[in-house]
Amino acid sequence: MTASSGSEAGTRCSFLVFLGKDRHPSLIHETAPLPSRRDLEDGELLLKMETATICGSDLRTLTGQRTQPTPSILGHEGVGRVLSSKREGVDPGTRVTFSTIDACFECHACLAGLPQKCPHLLKYGERKIQENGGLSGCFSTHVLVRKRTRIVAVPDLIPDPAAATLNCGMATAVGCLRKAIATFLPRLNSARACVQGLGLVGVYSCMYLREAGFSEVLACDKNDARLQMASHFGATRLFRQDWRKEEEEDDEGVDLVVETSGDPRAVEEGLAMLKPGGVYLLIGTGHSDALFSLSGEDILSKCLTITGMQNCRPEDLDEAVRFLEKTIGTYPYEKLFSPPFPLHQFQALWRGLEQTSMTVMLPYRRPCRRLLRPGCNASEFIICWAVTVHKAICISIFTEIPLSQYPKERSLHYQNFCWMIMG
Numbered sequence: 440m441t442a443s444s445g446s447e448a449g450t451r452c453s454f455l456v457f458l459g460k461d462r463h464p465s466l467i468h469e470t471a472p473l474p475s476r477r478d479l480e481d482g483e484l485l486l487k488m489e490t491a492t493i494c495g496s497d498l499r500t501l502t503g504q505r506t507q508p509t510p511s512i513l514g515h516e517g518v519g520r521v522l523s524s525k526r527e528g529v530d531p532g533t534r535v536t537f538s539t540i541d542a543c544f545e546c547h548a549c550l551a552g553l554p555q556k557c558p559h560l561l562k563y564g565e566r567k568i569q570e571n572g573g574l575s576g577c578f579s580t581h582v583l584v585r586k587r588t589r590i591v592a593v594p595d596l597i598p599d600p601a602a603a604t605l606n607c608g609m610a611t612a613v614g615c616l617r618k619a620i621a622t623f624l625p626r627l628n629s630a631r632a633c634v635q636g637l638g639l640v641g642v643y644s645c646m647y648l649r650e651a652g653f654s655e656v657l658a659c660d661k662n663d664a665r666l667q668m669a670s671h672f673g674a675t676r677l678f679r680q681d682w683r684k685e686e687e688e689d690d691e692g693v694d695l696v697v698e699t700s701g702d703p704r705a706v707e708e709g710l711a712m713l714k715p716g717g718v719y720l721l722i723g724t725g726h727s728d729a730l731f732s733l734s735g736e737d738i739l740s741k742c743l744t745i746t747g748m749q750n751c752r753p754e755d756l757d758e759a760v761r762f763l764e765k766t767i768g769t770y771p772y773e774k775l776f777s778p779p780f781p782l783h784q785f786q787a788l789w790r791g792l793e794q795t796s797m798t799v800m801l802p803y804r805r806p807c808r809r810l811l812r813p814g815c816n817a818s819e820f821i822i823c824w825a826v827t828v829h830k831a832i833c834i835s836i837f838t839e840i841p842l843s844q845y846p847k848e849r850s851l852h853y854q855n856f857c858w859m860i861m862g
């Protein structure tokens with residue numbers, strides 16, 4: 440099949456440009472001429488984005504906890520339709536998800552099966568605009584998909600915004616768990632797993648482990664709403680833990696602990712939970728100040744395996760789509776996302792969140808059709824600002840302290856159960 444043009448001559452694309460945490464404003468809304476098919480290199484695709492979700496890493500960048508080159512278009516989780524194609528066999532109109540990385544697939548790291556560590560890596564949503572990084576972020580009406588970036592068709596039966604989480608939250612969960620699950624294959628139905636930290640990757644991990652055949656999946660978090668969410672997604676037992684004191688004990692031990700909390704205090708506790716021969720998988724604690732102490736005895740006395748995985752491989756996207764397609768009717772994915780918010784209102788939304796020091800309390804699942812309002816001084820609160828319209832972007836941040844104090848308090852949780860529709 441020959442690729443054909445679907446470009447919309449004369450139309451423009453619009454996107455949010457992140458200038459840096461300390462710039463005012465830190466985000467601006469820009470437009471530019473839409474690239475035509477002639478502008479594409481062989482193998483490239485221009486996507487018209489349908490939906491993007493806001494990842495925890497986007498929020499960390501916006502709040503200055505994580506740095507990246509600027510100016511840039513943030514956002515790497517999204518689903519779109521091919522508008523123009525210069526890739527053989529890919530026709531305009533195809534709904535696709537794409538790998539969040541573009542690698543050379545020729546270097547040592549790529550050939551060793553770790554393209555996410557390729558020295559020529561391009562990460563969508565993290566590229567400086569001037570460095571050939573235009574239209575490489577999902578907070579945009581259009582994304583230019585590079586020639587080596589893996590794409591996978593997304594069936595229409597997978598609704599937004601779950602489809603938008605395929606290339607990050609879902610692909611990370613299935614990609615990171617793949618090897619660990621293989622370790623227990625011969626005895627999966629008697630194996631027990633524990634997931635520490637119930638953000639989107641944690642919730643998806645509970646579900647994936649349960650579907651893989653683990654007899655029990657324990658879910659740990661310090662947040663009751665997150666725990667309740669996990670109970671709908673495969674968790675068989677809930678533990679409310681704050682990584683400092685055990686409030687409930689599980690004395691049977693588990694075979695696999697998956698750490699998606701980002702909190703190094705979880706590590707010692709997770710290692711203590713493991714049975715002899717157990718596996719501890721680090722996914723969330725990828726930051727340089729994630730320090731924890733453990734002795735050789737901790738590992739050797741129980742013959743433990745400690746392993747880590749950062750990002751996923753492009754091939755994991757295939758399994759992510761297959762898994763979501765298989766489970767879309769079984770699990771209540773719609774519970775994970777708040778109503779949408781328009782892309783062009785993101786700046787106003789973010790300014791409001793940055794400036795707010797008030798405690799705002801809104802029940803998570805109440806319809807979020809109101810703007811921020813002051814509430815009582817609760818230690819846990821949800822900031823939610825949403826407008827439900829046809830073409831919209833939505834953000835729902837679940838946190839424990841006012842945003843203005845972030846990132847001084849390390850225990851702050853962001854919930855990335857939020858989404859946007861491009862228009």
Ligand SMILES: [Zn+2]
Nearest residue numbers: 494516607608
């Ligand atoms: Zn992400």
Ligand SMILES: [Zn+2]
Nearest residue numbers: 543546549557
């Ligand atoms: Zn490479």
